[in-house]
Amino acid sequence: MKTRKSLKIENISLIIACILFVCMFIAGSAVYDHFGSAATFLNLFNDNAYLIVVAVGITFVLLTGGIDISVSSVVAFTCVFSAYLLEKGWSAVIVIPLVLAVGLFNGFLIGYCVQEYRIQPFIITLASQFLLRGMCAVVSTISIPIDNAFYKEAALNKISFKFGRTNAKLYIYVFLALCIVFLAYYILKYTRFGRTVYAIGSNELSAGYMGLNVKWVKIGVYMISSFCAALGGIIFSFYTLAGYSLQNMGMELDAISSAVIGGTLLTGGVGNVLGSVVGVLIQGVIQTIVTYQNLNAWWTRVTIAALLCLFIILQRFISIRADKQKGKG
Template sequence: MTTTAQPQTGRAEGLASRYSTFMSRHASLMPTFAALAILILLFVGAQIYFGNFITPRNLSALLLDNSYLLILAVGMTFVILTGGIDLSVGSVMAFTGILCARLLSEGFPAIVTIPVMIIGGGAVGLMVGVLVQYFEVQPFIASLAGLFLARGLAFVVSLESIKVEDPIVLWFGSTRFRLGEWYISPTGILALLVVAIAAIVLQWTRFGRTIYAVGGSEQSARLMGLHVARTKIIAYVISGVCAGLAGLALTAYSGAGYPLYGVGTELDAIAAVVIGGTLLTGGRGYVLGSLVGVLVYGAIQTVISFMGAEQSWTRIIIGILLLVFIVVQRVIVARSDRRR
């Protein structure tokens, strides 16, 4: 009996030691794992309660309904990883969307309109990045200026909703590629493609490593000879470009441009990124975590819709989750500082 128990005890201690080592080396993954666990619990709990929640139709709709938010979250991930913030993305999305609808209504082809949307979003991002880097304006204030600018430009383009009738733009939102009961729209494919490209850039390119270095310690990144200024500005440009793409996704999804679209969406994107495990202080986080954060946000919305409750409960639950994840982040940062 004793001889048998000793190897089992040794194996248990070995597993515990390996788990402790893994968690100490990958502490930044804890929020992402927690978000993934919450997502799984949401799905399982909703399936037990409703009985018909986990279906191909509902899961496919989850990506369709939140594709624009996912694209925004990817751009926001780049900015937050540098230690910044971008409050302009919701307004940029509305501006590029109403601009798209206006240009299409005046006879411009989609092949011209779509690049104009992307360039317009990138231009606002460039402005914010230059303010942050060369004029030393706090990211909050600089991006707030971008928010007011983009929203004002949206109202200059049109004060009312403009219906989109261009078949190319509508194709992005109305087409369904089906596999049995599963389906995906071009906007969903666009969102997943943006996630994939961003993940590759951040994990396997020099620019991605520089993003993490700048967010970890900007002064150390400068001492290592890294291009800090260029990296930070490009991060904001990427966020602006993603906002332009999100404007395309939302316009195709809704079939219209409207200057009041996206009010508060920048906060949803920030919440999704933080819930997905990206530290607000910068230097740690993953695009795939932001994907999980968006799915958690969308799943909560869907559960509340199934319950027939007010959508204001979505804000309440997301607020509670955000507080919890910020506390978790502070614990991770404090543990890292102690190890140093």
């Protein structure tokens, strides 16, 4: 009985998120024609594959109790830089590992500054956000189209499913995103690294006393987050086939709110990546409804922010209740 209650914190939030998703989808289907179909559902994955990858990456950082707001700039920089290099005639085989390495290196620098120099994560990632956003503009201020055979191949290859009369499709890069999700799930659940992430999030000091390698795991989570952002950037460039220096402004909020809606506590230690995926899907539904309703695109942002507030408040109440129960026990 007692263990069930303490486990509930992440589950309540996740269950609410799942119910919310199903309700919104059903509500959308009831109100609009052509909404309730497998095509719409699969399009949620097609349109948000990059966000899924980024949200999974940021979940690692949030689980340690840190924060990374540089992800949107990493995504933008990856797109712009790879578009620029491809335009110069570089091969995709070189460009993709190169931009992934840039992401990893950025994550390493952030992690090192946070861990070794004790700079607060938000300030160093804010600086990194501006640095990379500025670098985007230095590379190019105008949108660069991508005209590379491999990128086009990756962008257009899809698998079609037949559901009755409707035709639904899933692009190849969605599978890449799903692979990342399952890999991340496995790492968090079954490896020493993953368990250390949770231990640091619960109590960094005691994790250190237990002899866990706090230093490298903390640097590691920032590297994972930044790497996932770079990978998300590549998927995004498959999706748009262009690189523009002002794209994905404010995407860090989308990624963080996905994780929070999916049950990750901002104080760290609680949550998992599957919840983050559900969070992304909820945002996808909101976006679809806003598009169907033909509203100003800013409504999406306002709704997501409101939803994030709601879930943060919910988390507060749940954790206050959990604390009280602990006190009783």
